[in-house]
Amino acid sequence: MARLEAVLPELVEELGRVGVEPPKGILLYGAPGTGKTLIAKAVAHEAHATFIRMSGSELVHKFIGEGAGLVRELFQLARERAPAIVFIDEIDAVGSMRTNDGTSGSAEVQRTLMQLLAEMDGFDNRGDVRIMAATNRVDMLDPALLRPGRFDRLIEIPLPDPDSRLEILKIHSRNMHMDDVSLEVVSAMTDKATGAELQAICREAGMMAVRREAISVGMVDFTIAVKKVRLDKMSDTRMYI
Numbered sequence: 001m002a003r004l005e006a007v008l009p010e011l012v013e014e015l016g017r018v019g020v021e022p023p024k025g026i027l028l029y030g031a032p033g034t035g036k037t038l039i040a041k042a043v044a045h046e047a048h049a050t051f052i053r054m055s056g057s058e059l060v061h062k063f064i065g066e067g068a069g070l071v072r073e074l075f076q077l078a079r080e081r082a083p084a085i086v087f088i089d090e091i092d093a094v095g096s097m098r099t100n101d102g103t104s105g106s107a108e109v110q111r112t113l114m115q116l117l118a119e120m121d122g123f124d125n126r127g128d129v130r131i132m133a134a135t136n137r138v139d140m141l142d143p144a145l146l147r148p149g150r151f152d153r154l155i156e157i158p159l160p161d162p163d164s165r166l167e168i169l170k171i172h173s174r175n176m177h178m179d180d181v182s183l184e185v186v187s188a189m190t191d192k193a194t195g196a197e198l199q200a201i202c203r204e205a206g207m208m209a210v211r212r213e214a215i216s217v218g219m220v221d222f223t224i225a226v227k228k229v230r231l232d233k234m235s236d237t238r239m240y241i
């Protein structure tokens with residue numbers, strides 16, 4: 001146990017007691033930046049549970065050769081700290097369908113996935129340990145993960161609609177001094193933007209105002225910020241279609 005806590009100290013947060021009885025495994029899926037990680041943290045906070053977060057890509061890329069062992073330790077820690085929520089972010093990194101590329105990493109990734117499935121099968125619903133996961137690519141997931149008793153509840157986190165965009169813009173501009181800014185208009189200009197992009201637009205608008213040495217953020221700053229964030233997105237090679 002000590003080893004896990006040593007390598008992942010920031011991932012273990014004491015949060016108290018779980019009060020609800022959700023399904024065994026909840027999988028959040030949707031485009032990057034739609035707030036999946038944010039939601040998982042909020043759920044753990046609301047449930048007063050210990051929140052144990054592990055990223056699938058870290059399991060695969062950072063802890064090479066240790067993936068399966070870390071998964072075992074993660075669940076052991078969750079049982080010790082129950083009530084707890086185990087959150088596996090970017091689960092596609094460990095749980096994608098088998099590829100036939102024959103890379104040496106694959107066998108190791110398979111072992112990590114097998115361990116995860118074994119752990120999920122090994123505890124029962126009425127226990128005080130819940131598991132959540134998030135992915136941008138639900139279509140890529142190994143169907144074994146989605147069998148009953150594993151991730152048996154899939155929740156799509158969609159792109160925000162105009163009203164939700166407005167609420168998100170309000171949240172991320174709440175500490176800004178604004179002059180004559182219509183966030184409704186900004187919301188109308190940001191079709192298909194994710195929560196993360198809306199946050200970036202607010203930050204960028206603030207920086208524009210600072211650059212032109214204004215005392216408050218104006219509509220012109222938001223207009224430029226929207227264009228900039230949209231351009232950044234278009235040039236982002238990680239863009240998902």
Ligand SMILES: Nc1ncnc2c1ncn2[C@@H]1O[C@H](COP(=O)(O)OP(=O)(O)O)[C@@H](O)[C@H]1O
Nearest residue numbers: 031032033034035036037038168171195196199
């Ligand atoms: N619905 C939302 N409301 C407010 N902020 C959001 C929302 N969705 C995303 N964000 C902002 O974008 C950031 C990144 O979101 P994140 O949870 O990492 O997305 P995902 O895990 O789906 O890629 C969050 O920390 C938050 O600041």
Ligand SMILES: [Mg+2]
Nearest residue numbers: 036037089134
């Ligand atoms: Mg995330």
